[in-house]
Amino acid sequence: MSEIQENGLGAVETKARLLDLKSLDSPKAMKLYRRFDGIIILILFMFLILGVQIQFTLTAGDWDYWIDWRDRRWWPLVAPFSLLLFIAPFTYGIWARVRLPIMATAVTLLLCLVSWLSRYLNFHEFTHFPLSFVFPSTYIGLGILLDCALAISRSLLVSSLVGGGLFGALVYPINWSFMAPYKVPVEFNGMLMSVADLMGYQYIRTTTPEYLRIIEESTLRTFGGSVTPLTAVFSALCGMVIYMIFLWVGSWINGLDKYTKRIV
Amino acid sequence: MNKLIAGKKWLGSVMAGLVLVILAGDALAHGERAQLASMRMRTVHWFDTKVEPLNIKVGDIVTVTGKLVTSEWWPKHMPSIDETVFLNMGVPGPTFLRLHSEVNGVPMMRSTAFPLGKVYEYKTVMRARVAGRYHVHPILNVKDSGSLVDKGTWVEVAEADTDAPFVNEVTTLPGETIDLETYALKGVYTWHLIWIAMGVAYLLYWLLRKELFIPRFIRIRELGADRANELLTKKDFVVSSVFFTVTLAVVLAGYLWAENKYPITIPLQTGLVEVEPIEIPKGGLAVEVDHATYDLAGRSLSMKFQMTNNNDSPLRIGEFLTANIRFLNPNVDEGEIYEGEEMVSTDGLTASVDTIQPGQTVAVELVASDALWEQYRMTGLIHDPDSRFAGMIFYYDENGQRYFQEVGGAVLPNFF
Amino acid sequence: MALENTQPVALDAGNDSKLAGHFKRNRFAYTFSAIIIAVGAALRIYLDTMGFTVGTDYYSDEFQKYWMPVLYGELIILGSFTIGLSTYLWMTRETDASSISKELELSRYWKLLSIFTVMAVWAGCIASNAVESDAAWHQVTIRDTDFTPTHIIIFYFALPALTAMLIPAFIWTHTRIPAFMNKISLPFLAVVCGILMIMPNYGFNEWGHTFFYAEELFAAPIHWGFVFLGWSLFFLIPLAMQIIGQMARLIAETTTEDLGQSA
Structure with a gap:
């Protein structure tokens, strides 16, 4: 109450806000509020599906389409970067206005569901790839960690450091549980290949040649070959930074719930 | 959903069948006709393309x-x-x-490099996997340039005799024999379901509550930003902590489980491999291009050369090849045409000089003329920003030995 | 119009059973969602059957026969739908906001949510069907022109259809709901403009693919223009907050009487 008056709201608005608050005790109003909840969740989630699909497929899609793209150096860096960037502005808005730490889980879960449907329809039914070659990765656990970090710490800053960091760092481990079998070695025509490489070779992709893959190439400076952990640490850093930057973008966007008199 | 897919499949097969009936016998191109004519003439000259057999069943082998x-x-x-x-x-x-x-005998699982002006003999062995009628084109993907497409050959793939699912078995280095069609999918499904369940549970916890969007909005507006956290309860804290811990535990457990089950793994393999090129066989014909014109109305390319025969056998020009189109000289009647081969004009080439005797230097005019120029959009030559052509001439000595070499130069259009 | 009885719609005060009431309230959303899902499914079946069979060569007679009429039809339908509906909505706009009762206003918010539901369903269809069909197509097929079958569906129908719904929805909202009348909602404008700009961005995409980017890498920077424009969906949250604020007020005010009785 006192805060509202301090904010310099007019008497009419103050009275109206009191009424808003009072409506929370009205079963009739609450019924309508719940009806609204159902609709807004449907609308928001469906648009999120489109948003994350456009975002992810056009920034990290190739790594997610093909198992022979999921390498140790680029995929664990690109995928969380792309996702955190998309999640942050939504998290900011929903956290600031309704205090729900759900957007990271929602985005990653919806991405997973739509990816499965899309891979089945487009890569399996339409273009005949076996699902074992084009199944999506999972990022749901990372989304839960990011949301929980926010729910526990109740701080966007702490959640970017802890949650953003974990989101970046754990991409490889969380997917390893079902990705490991595709990295088993095979001998083919006298050359060493992983099962994934072999699938990439056998299942013909006319305009996705082998060289197109943006994957780890050998270097002199491997620092003892610790590619995966090093990438995880760097990815954690990227995760923290990009998440913070786009939280800031989110704060700007969410301040724009304004009206204008004319189109500039 | 299942019903929808089933319905779609049924309708799909009927329509696909209909389309196949309508299209039977047609030659479809697959992207190559959209490329600039001069670029098709001056990149790669494909020849002796042979696809066999042309009528097979799922599971059978095709060699290109x-x-x-x-x-x-x-x-x-x-x-x-x-x-x-x-x-x-x-x-x-x-x-x-x-x-x-x-x-050239080197396995091509990876990418390579082809120096210019050399010969490369390729071979691809494939096993039919899905029934249908396909226009099979050998292709070279050139980094940052695009795809260079050879002519296509129709291959008819019928359903296999058995109803058994298609199997693609390989044996891994640790000794396990696996079917790549379905390999490790059980694990993929299981882990995905676990994570989907976790995600759904987490969302349900937060979304199934009496006060959600509007009530929380009203309360936060009332409390102000500093006190908004009062909306989060102790239960929220505990449940989030549990989810956080369980998630970390599942990630770790999954990782360790996979490490234990698949102890030997390797990173993805990549890097260029080298191929030793083959030199173009020397036939002893020295060729100088004088002049080339493209006759739009006559759909013909006419080229004037000075040719000197340094071979000790008389030579006859039997074929001109450019942009995958073969123009054969009917008088020479050499050059094999393979079953199902397209883009061949059997009487498309005329040579002003039939036989070039050893030591002789003559002016030769070759005219490559056929409606194929039009069909494969080679008439676009005059719209290209770089009006030059290249092609291959094939010539034969008296024993029927074939030689070939590349010719090229500027080309002028002839509008009338 | 402003005088019609809107109590049942706005306040859910009808006498129908729970389920019947639900369908009655949301009949707009159900009907139009069903229609667009049918349209989407028809296009999908067409793509599946006619894509690889007659769709790989723009210069073939088959392509001109089976795909180009689809393209022209789509452009004509979407163009006339957008222009026609937008013009109609503008011509029939409300001129006096004060004549709109609170119940009617609230019922219009529910209608707005129904409109958004239909668009959201279409967004889901695009995401699950159209987006990666283009990826799958390009990664197994040589691009010949800008009019590949998947482009004819996603670039010239699916995404423009979202714009074709958003523009009339924008006009409807700003001519029917008092809180939006005589001014413009900034986040709503941002969403409409962002999705609309995807179409001009095809120009950059196709120019780039013919000029400097020959590969079919889906995550290539040449495609990031679409990503940036997709970010316009970030503005859904402030737009939702505008709607939440207004609806909360209306619901509170229209249920006050009740409150008085129960207190």
Whole structure:
């Protein structure tokens, strides 16, 4: 109450806000509020599906389409970067206005569901790839960690450091549980290949040649070959930074719930 | 959903059947006709392309063999094939399984580089995987330039005799025999379901509550930003902590489980492999291009050369090849035409001089003329920003030995 | 119009059973969602059957026969739908906001949510069907022109259809709901403009693919223009907050009487 008056709201608005608050005790109003909840969740989630699909497929899609793209150096860096960037502005808005730490889980879960449907329809039914070659990765656990970090710490800053960091760092481990079998070695025509490489070779992709893959190439400076952990640490850093930057973008966007008199 | 898919399949097969009936016998191109005519003439000359057999069943083997010469007239502004190239196959998705491919005897699982002006003999062995009628094109993907497409050959793939699902078995180095069609999918499904369940549970916890969007909005507006956290309860804290811990535990457990189950793994393999090129066989014919004109109305390319025969046998020009179109000289009647081969004009080439005697230097005019120029959109030559052509002439000595070499130069249009 | 009885719609005060009431309230959303899902499914079946069979060569007679009429039809339908509906909505706009009762206003918010539901369903269809069909197509097929079958569906129908719904929805909202009348909602404008700009961005995409980017890498920077424009969906949250604020007020005010009785 006192805060509202301090904010310099007019008497009419103050009275109206009191009424808003009072409506929370009205079963009739609450019924309508719940009806609204159902609709807004449907609308928001469906648009999120489109948003994350456009975002992810056009920034990290190739790594997610093909198992022979999921390498140790680029995929664990690109995928969380792309996702955190998309999640942050939504998290900011929903956290600031309704205090729900759900957007990271929602985005990653919806991405997973739509990816499965899309891979089945487009890569399996339409273009005949076996699902074992084009199944999506999972990022749901990372989304839960990011949301929980926010729910526990109740701080966007702490959640970017802890949650953003974990989101970046754990991409490889969380997917390893079902990705490991595709990295088993095979001998083919006298050359060493992983099962994934072999699938990439056998299942013909006319305009996705082998060289197109943006994957780890050998270097002199491997620092003892610790590619995966090093990438995880760097990815954690990227995760923290990009998440913070786009939280800031989110704060700007969410301040724009304004009206204008004319189109500039 | 299942019903929808089933319905779709039924309708799909009826419509696909209808389309096949309508299209039977038609020659469809697959992207190559959209490329600039001069670029098709000056990149790679494919020849001796042979696809066999042409009528097979799912599970049967198809072998594609052929040769190509990388053009010395390669456009300088275009990233060159002598940097990175991959031998590929133009088919609609993995309707075939590639079992083997090689260039000059080197297996081509990876990318390579082809120096210009050399010969490359390639071979690709495939196993039919999905029934249908396919226009099979050998392809070279050239990094940053695009796809160079050879002519297509129709291959008819019928359903297999048995109803058994298609199997693609390989044996891994640890000794396990696996079917790549379904390999490790159980694990993929299981882990995905676990995570989906976790995600759904987490969302349900937060979304199934009496006060959600509007009530929380009103309360937060009332409390102000500093006190908004009062909306989060102790239960929220505890449940979030549990989810956080369980998630970390599942990630760790999954990782360790996989490490234990698949102790031997390797990173993805990549890097260029080298191929030793073959030199173009020397036939002893010295060729100088004087002049070339393209006759729009007559759909013909006419080229004037000075040719000197340094061979000790008389030579006869039997064929001109450019942009995958073969123009054969009917008087010479050499050059094999393979079953199902397209883009061949059997009487498309006329030579002003039939036989060039040893030591003789003559002016020769070759005219390559056929409606194929039009059909394959080679008439677009005059719209190209770089009006030069290149092609291969094939000539024969008296024993029927074939030689070939590349010719090229500027080309002028003749409008009337 | 402003005088019609809107109590049942706005306040859910009808006498129908729970389920019947639900369908009655949301009949707009159900009907139009069903229609667009049918349209989407028809296009999908067409793509599946006619894509690889007659769609790989723009210069073939088959392509001109089976795909180009689809393209022209789509452009004509979407163009006339957008222009026609937008013009109609503008011509029939409300001129006096004060004549709109609170119940009617609230019922219009529910209608707005129904409109958004239909668009959201279409967004889901695009995401699950159209987006990666283009990826799958390009990665197994040589691009010949800008009019590949998947482009004819996603670039010239699916995404423009979202714009074709958003523009009339924008006009409807700003001519029917008092809180939006005589001014413009900034986040709503941002969403409409972002999705609309995807179409001009095809120009950059196709120019780039013919000029400097020959590969079919889906995550290539040449495609990031679409990503940036997709970010316009970030503005859904402030737009939702505008709607939440207004609806909360209306619901509170229209249920006050009740409150008085129960207190």
